[in-house]
Structures are given as C-alpha cells and as structure tokens.
Amino acid sequence: MKFPRLPGLTGYDLAVDLGTVNTLVHVGGKGIVLNEPSVIAIELRNGVRKIKAVGDEAKLMLGKTPEGVRAIRPLRDGVIADIDIAEQMIRHFVEKALGGVGLRHRANKIVLAVPSGATMVERRAIRDATAAAGASEVHLIEEPMAAAIGAGLPVKEPVGALVVDIGGGTTEVAVLSLRGLAYSGSVRVGGDKMDEAIMAHIRRHHNLMIGEITAERVKHVIGRATRPDDAGERMTVKGRDLMTGRPSEIEITEAQIAEALRESVAQIVGAVMNALEQTPPELSADIIDEGITLTGGGALLGRLGEALHDATGLHVKIADNPLICVALGAGTALDDESFAGVLTRA
Template sequence: MPATLEQLRRCHFAVDLGAARTRVYVKGTGLVVDQPSVAAMNTRTGALIAVGELAEKMTGRTPDYIRVVRPVSGGTVVDIEMAQRMLRHLLGDKMRRALRRKPFLRGAVCTPHNADPLAQRAAIETLVGLGSRRVELVDTLIAAAVGCGLPVEQPEASMIMVCGAAATEVAVLSLGNIVTAERVRVGGEAVDHAIVQHLRHEHELMLPSQNVRPLQLALSGNGLTSHGPAATEIHGRDVCTGLARSVLVDTAAVRDAIQTPLTAVLDSIGKVLRDCPPDLVADLADRGIMMVGGSALLPGFDDMLRQATSMPVHIAERPDVCAVQGLGTMLEGRVEPLELDPVT
C-alpha cells in the first residue's frame, strides 16, 4: 500500500535505488549519498573491495578474481545481500551510527510504477538490512513529480516522464494520484547498447563501455537533430585484429541508431494520452511534459519529443536527483495535502 504524507513525515531517511545510481537522503541533513550502483568484490575471500565511482572505474579492467556487480537491475534489487553491503559502505560508519541512535528507525524507498510484490519485498529487505524497523514505499513517479515542483496535489493535470537507465515511465497525475501511466523497458542503457551495436556492425569496432558517454556528448548542442556536428572520432578495439583503432563516425548515422529505441518511448506517451480523460489532456496542451531522470539529459531528446507530440517539453532543473529530492521534501513535511471539507 502506498505511503501517506503523514507516514512519510515520520521517516528518518529515504533511498532511491536506481539502476544507474543510488541516492540517500537523511532528514535534517539532505542528500548524503549520490554514487553509481556498482560494487566490486573479491571472489576468493568474499570481501567487498570498492563501491560507487571507484567500482565503476574497475568495470572491464579487473583480474579474474575480482567481480564487478550491479545489485540493482531495471530499478529492482536483484541481489539483496550485496545491495545491503553496498549501502552500508556508501553511508559510512558515522552516518550509520547516527541513524542507529533513532529509537524506531523508519525509512522510505522509491519503487517503479506497478512493481510486483517480489520487487517491493526486495526493496524493503534492503532497508531492513540497514536497521530500519519500518519501510514506506513511494512510487517513483510521485516522488519525481514532487521533486521537480509539479502541483501534484491540485485538481489539474501534470504529465511527467521519468527517463531512467533501464526503463522510462510516463504518467499523468492529478489530486495526488496517478490517473494513467505506462512503463517501457527502454532507457539510457538501451541507447548505449544501440550505439555499441551500430559501431560494431558498421565499423567493426568494439567500443568500451566508458566511451559511450563521450560519444553522446559529441552529439551535444542540437544533439539528435540534423544541426549537430557532422562527424566525431572514436577510439576502440578492432573486431578482427583485436588492435586499437580510431574511426571517424558519422553522427547522422548514430542519431538514426538512437532513434530506434526511443520510438517505444513515443508510443508510450501516445498510449498515456489516449487513456487520459479529455479534460486533463486539455490542461496538458498548455502545461506540457516534464522530463526527469538521468537520461533526460540526452542531447536533443527534448526537441525530438517536442516535434513528435506538438506539446511543450521541459527538463527539470536537476533531473537526475528529482526522485530523491521529492522523497526529502515529503520527509521534511514541505508538501501540504489538498484538504477538502466534507459536504454536509
């Protein structure tokens, strides 16, 4: 059952377990953790070697006895024990001792829209491993909408699109609840995969995972539009010889490769609007779509949506931390519910 605002005000900390990054908000302190959801462990001893940014740098560069794992996949905890260990190390001893001093520790955690009971249970068990006596579940769409300042509690439509690493969620909100929503398993990772496959097939080049982001930044400016840079140089490994090689990549072809996975996102927006009441759709014609999430910063993504939907498209001021900031806003009691007097 979703948590109420009164229940969230009693919580002491909140966690946003994303597929790409893990963020922790502590009541009265603010955002204390913003690190990649990655851990490196020694398979011989079982010891945890590194977490966060250091573990992410180890990806693809470790010997056989060191394994780099991601305990969160698709917004769902897939390895509870490793997620607990990762969170403990990210918080640090000082913050964990401060939390343990609370007489009845309460936590809140974001879960994807319509998450199945097993996914919800995994999120709860992860926070219980930190010492939490009670865990409140908050829909990621609601938390992100509150974090970017949308009037969620008002009787007017607000459309939000959470662009995550593993999935994209689109919803229309009104009166503090989700009117209609759609979730597609297309996110930043799907875009990265499309770029890697394009370079492999067209240029016979294997691109290291750390080089995907620089290629996307090379498309910056007008990004996914035809006004971007004509070409950019990419370094990788030749598929046939295994030697290092550089190629000049046509960015127009890369933009075409990126468009394919993003088509599913456009379809989900159309489905949400078709299922939405006409009065709310009329509100959205003026208010438009608010984009949050790390993948919302993909260069030119907002322009593509603007052309496809003919609606205003806005990107939140800090789209990557909107969900955890929304949780923090509700924990601090800065969200006032709409009070309706009963009709007598």
C-alpha cells in the first residue's frame, strides 16, 4: 500500500535554477514560486558583512548603492565568484520559496541545474552552498537537459533534439536523445556580454558612460541580432559625458546596437555550427525535422531566430516562456519518475 506523501512532515522537493542573472525556484506540487534577480546587497561595517537586500529589492540598488553598501551578483561570469555570498543568497531564496523557516518548511530534496561546462570544482562549490542552505539531499541536472524538458522536447525518445539555452553568463548548446546528452558545448557569451558590448560601443562612439541597467534596457527595446537595412528604430539613452563629466543624453539607433552585438551573436551562431558539425549523422537527420529550440532570456533578442536560421538553414523555434524552461524542466524531472536517470546525486 502506498501512503500519500505529507509535505509537512517530509519536507518539499525543490528545483533551483541558480542563474547568473535570475534565480528561479520550483516547488514540487506547486510550480514556480520564486523568480528574482541573482543579486544581493551587502553592507560592510567594521569588517562584518550584513545583508541589506536580496533579489528584486537588491537589483534596484545595482549601480546606485549608498556608501558602505554593495550590490553584488555572486555568479557574474557563469560561475560562483563569491561562495560565501552565493550561499547566503541561495539560503534566502530557498527559505522564501518555502514560506519561512522551521520544520514544516524544510527542503527535502533539492535538484540544481548546472551548466554542462561547469568543472568538478564548480559543481562541488554549488552543491556545498545548496547543502549548507538546508537541503538533506542535493541532486544535479545538466542545464540543457532541464531546458529541453521545460521546453517540452521529446528527450525520452530516440530522436535527436537540439536546444540552445542563452542565459546571462553562458550559452549552452546540446543535442539530446534518450534522456542523455549526445553533444554539449558551452561558450561564455550571453546577455551580460551583450550589455557590456552596448556600454563599450556607446562609450567609444559617443563618449557617454552608461550603467549596466541602462544597457540592458537598450538591448531589450532595440537589440537585434541582425542589422536592419536602414538605421531602424531610435532610442534616447542617458548617462555621464566623459568629456564634460556632466549628465547627458544621446539618441542611438537599432543599426548601431546591432553592430555592437555582432560579435556576441557571431559567437552564439558559431557555437551552434560547432554542435551541428559534431552531431552523429542519425541525430543530424532528426534535427532537420525537429529544428532548433531556443531557451533562456537571450532567446528573446530580436531576430536571433532569423540569424540562426540564415546560418544553419534549419527551422528555429523559441520556447514558450524561455526564461522559465530550466526551472520548469528541473522541477518536472524531480516530480515525474519517468525522468529518472537525468538526475545525478551530488
């Protein structure tokens, strides 16, 4: 006889997508309950670090903190840059997702999505931080596998599927078949590099320093992966003039931003071409039928699908809700026993 599981006694099962830009938490039986920026604001006073804000509230402080307070993104380049701070951030998000602390709000299993390119050392660091945040069992799932499950690709069947997850720190390209990765590759290019390229372009061509929040907004509004025939849409941006030191504003065009993003886009296209070249022929045949599926926030960059289609000749599809695919897929893998095998005990 099978007893119903009582979450109040055994704890909840959590899936965590600890992204460089956004962290999402999926709770078994409930769905995604938390989706916040991976940012933490810390105050340093007399050598003691104190958390001022985490997530949404901390992101509002990025680039605007008062003296003594720093808003930090502990995962900046796709890896944990500061393990101590990352651990505090994970702990905060896990507690918030569970609705408090205490016995009734315990995490039982936590499954974490890890970039397929993460080294053993990085995997261990992320696992330890999660265990310290209060999980009794930590499992790992490869990020592209989670993305593919979350996007609804047929990963349990013997057909090849190509998924490209474009996050803030990395772009992961994987060919999946029969619950496994037939190929995986990762390049350290994503939304952050695009924002940096926009900042550098505007500094170089207009002598204007802009902040990263402004650069990200420019990318969302007029960012395109291919150049328009004319100047395209226009947008006003504000920052600090490097010559006069004064606040200043300029107008930039879609064509200029496409130029700024060219290198990042080329690297993403290159990573996909690389994956196609290394895919076993039977799976290549499937990919002709199934096409390429894009996940991650970078999938929303204007005309990226077209750029990839032009380069590969393949059909390109953007997943529904690309920003939540990894968390959804990791949660599904944990909830649904038929996905057993895609999780590894850490």
